[in-house]
Amino acid sequence: MVCRQRKCGCSKDDEYKHKSDPENLEENMKSGVLRKAKNVSSKFRSSLRNKIKRKNDTGICNIEDMHEIQDHKAVDAFRQALVMDSLLPTRFDDYHVMLRFLKARKFNINKAKIMWANMLEWRKNFGADTIMEDFNFKELNEVQQYYPHGYHGVDKDGRPVYIERLGMIDVDMLLQVTNVDRFVKYQVQEFEKSLAIRFPACSVAANKHIDTSTTILDVQGLNLMSLTGPVVEFIKVVQKVDNDNYPETLSRMFIINAGPGFRMIWNVVKPILDPETTSKIQVLGSNYQRKLLEVIDGSELPEFFGGCCTCAIEGGCLRSDKGPWKDQNLLKMTPTAEVHHVQTASISDNDGT
Incomplete structure (x- = not known):
């Protein structure tokens, strides 16, 4: 685990040298800040990292969940369109479910919304919501x-x-x-x-x-x-x-x-x-x-x-x-509810963490 003071990538020995060498302190601080800014910028351009916390009787399970920035924006827009048309039941208010429908329609929100509405109608007519118990x-x-x-x-x-x-x-x-x-x-x-x-x-x-x-x-x-x-x-x-x-x-x-x-x-x-x-x-x-x-x-x-x-x-x-x-x-x-809408996102400081 990397401590907060070493997020720039320095080892513990390097950190000690930085602190004990006043002549190099300012230069090393600038270098560390630049590295951190570069890493954050690179990570922000490519993805968001979400940790979904799922509570249970035995503790909390953290599941790493990567969201591409472009996908995240598309899902957010799609979700707003569904909410506006009252097409988002709570059980389907889930990032990954919406992303799958967007991908199926090449990220065309209007076409994905039609597909989504047809899916909800089919589930109602077919009885898909209760088929695990009924059939x-x-x-x-x-x-x-x-x-x-x-x-x-x-x-x-x-x-x-x-x-x-x-x-x-x-x-x-x-x-x-x-x-x-x-x-x-x-x-x-x-x-x-x-x-x-x-x-x-x-x-x-x-x-x-x-x-x-x-x-x-x-x-x-x-x-x-x-x-x-x-x-x-x-x-x-x-x-x-x-x-x-x-x-x-x-x-x-x-x-x-x-x-x-x-x-x-x-x-x-x-x-x-x-x-x-x-x-x-x-x-x-x-x-x-x-x-x-x-x-x-x-x-x-x-x-x-x-x-x-x-x-x-x-x-x-x-x-x-x-x-x-x-x-x-x-x-x-596993979560007690069938699906969960991911509402929080944080940006990792290092590409490999």
Whole structure:
């Protein structure tokens, strides 16, 4: 920890010499002031550092939260526009939520406001606010048997990892145990769990704000013949719900085991996707393990993807929902409210602190 007298970057011995050498005192003071001014100016131009204090029964958790100055100003303007039109419920008065919608509309406030208003209307009609309590997806175990998927662990940045083995989907059997409407409700419930539980727990565990995830999409065996009507319908519906109401929650995606069949599909799909979305996606063949292990520790990666985790007690990795969100002590340290508007900001004196 650097004391107030040494914020200019001097060591303790240098500080003693400064105090004991009158001839150098004035010069060193000027140098220190100039360095400090330069550091503050540089930091102010690039970002604001917020410390969100979250009180709980065990103490206070401080989460470092960096805000880019340009983003901070845009969010402030967007927030004022929402307040003016009575479009800002307390639960959504959150810096990062508003920033995600701005990013989704290239920081066009009017377009972001329309998207935001549509989201609020959709939530009301769909029942998203209470779906975590109201909806019971009792067929989950059977669904996972015919469509393996789930959250499992975190990447090296602390983000939750979501896995889908799309190439192993059995559409006929899947439609015997559920239907598209119920599956979409289940997906919305999972989105809500990520916002309310997974992201906050990961933020506490990593000591920084986290609101995006890493996705691994295993497409081994997938080809044009696999994309039957129900599969395409499901993908379209879930994608629209995600894009319209939970924008900018994907950090990166790895599409693995991409053979010639999938690459034909990808060549058709890629041109119609947003360039910013495709920039987050890496399409990999069967030699994907090294790339995954660069961003996900082996202990967090399932054995079937080249890691060393099996979650044998839980019945397999994709049934375990392994992650910081399963730690009851961490959950106690997450905020009791679902979202928080960050109202205070301070400027760090040193770029590295």
